[in-house]
Amino acid sequence: xxxxxxxxxxxxxxxxxxxxxxxxxxxxxxxxxxxxxxxxxxxxxxxxxxxxxxxxxxxxxxxxxxxxxxxxxxxxxxxxxxxxxxxxxxxxxxxxxxxxxxxxxxxxxxxxxxxxxxxxxxxxxxxxxxxxxxxxxxxxxxxxxxxxxxxxxxxxxxxxxxxxxxxxxxxxxxxxxxxxxxxxxxxxxxxxxxxxxxxx
Numbered sequence: 001x002x003x004x005x006x007x008x009x010x011x012x013x014x015x016x017x018x019x020x021x022x023x024x025x026x027x028x029x030x031x032x033x034x035x036x037x038x039x040x041x042x043x044x045x046x047x048x049x050x051x052x053x054x055x056x057x058x059x060x061x062x063x064x065x066x067x068x069x070x071x072x073x074x075x076x077x078x079x080x081x082x083x084x085x086x087x088x089x090x091x092x093x094x095x096x097x098x099x100x101x102x103x104x105x106x107x108x109x110x111x112x113x114x115x116x117x118x119x120x121x122x123x124x125x126x127x128x129x130x131x132x133x134x135x136x137x138x139x140x141x142x143x144x145x146x147x148x149x150x151x152x153x154x155x156x157x158x159x160x161x162x163x164x165x166x167x168x169x170x171x172x173x174x175x176x177x178x179x180x181x182x183x184x185x186x187x188x189x190x191x192x193x194x195x196x197x198x199x200x
Contacts, residue, residue, distance in 0.1 A: 002046040003196055004115040005071070006102055008094050009033065009082070010124040012055040016084035025125055025155055026084045028178045032185030034076045039189040044196065047071045048115065050102055054094035055086020056130045062098075068105055088130035091162065095122060095138040099145070118148040119192045125155035127162050139167045149195050151188055 009029070016026040040047055049071050052062040063074070075081070099120070106114050120142075128135070142150060152168040154160055154175050163173045172191075176184035 002115060003044070003117040003119070004048045004050065004068070004102065004106075005040070005192065006050045006098055006118070006120040007052075008091075008098055008122045009051070009053045010055070010089060010091070010126075011053040011059075011082055011084045012086040012089045012126075013084055014089070014125055023178045024084075025178055025181070026079065026082065028176075028181030029123070030077045030079070030082050032176070032181035032183075033082075035182045036185040036189045037071065037074060037076060039186065040071045040192070043193055044071065047196075049074050050098065050105075052094065052098060053082065054090060056088035057090040057093050057132055059086045060090070060094055060097055062101065065101065066105075089124060089126055089128055090131040091122065091124050091128045092131035092133045092135055092138040092166075095166070096133045096141055099141040117196055118145070119151065119195065120145075120148055121151045121153060121188060122168075123153035124159050124162065127158040135165050139165070142167055149192070151191060153184055153188060 016024045048068045050068055054060045152163040152173045154163055174184045
């Protein structure tokens with residue numbers, strides 16, 4: 001595979017809490033992710049995917065790991081697979097674990113099979129409140145990969161502060177709400193596709 005996409009999705013219970021407008025972020029995030037997946041499946045046949053959902057420190061769930069899969073093998077999400085039941089948010093742990101997993105995976109590949117492009121997408125609706133690792137540990141892991149593309153998908157002011165504390169660039173931080181989720185995920189897909197075309 002020429003490229004690798006890492007996508008972390010927050011499935012803590014706050015993602016399905018009802019907002020003042022009578023809606024939650026669960027449904028829009030499902031729709032946004034599925035739109036993202038459709039765009040990648042339609043336009044790329046050379047993308048490998050590492051996908052994981054996370055909430056608290058004991059709830060980090062990579063899909064199919066240790067096997068990395070093609071984007072075509074990733075099923076769309078629904079309310080049975082994206083349930084948003086976790087009590088806490090451990091995004092520092094999730095970022096550290098995902099980067100460690102990807103580093104180990106790439107290290108085990110022959111040089112000619114290593115991905116040319118790596119994009120790392122983290123999504124959350126709040127601040128970390130349960131990680132064993134620190135923001136600095138996550139920030140250091142991000143910093144050691146200057147050639148990766150890092151994108152932060154956030155909901156609300158706490159998430160925006162989290163992105164800043166982790167070193168995500170402002171231009172790579174995309175904020176959304178229940179009305180703009182599909183647009184945000186589409187924007188993310190467009191950014192990835194543009195980077196991939198520039199790298200060809």
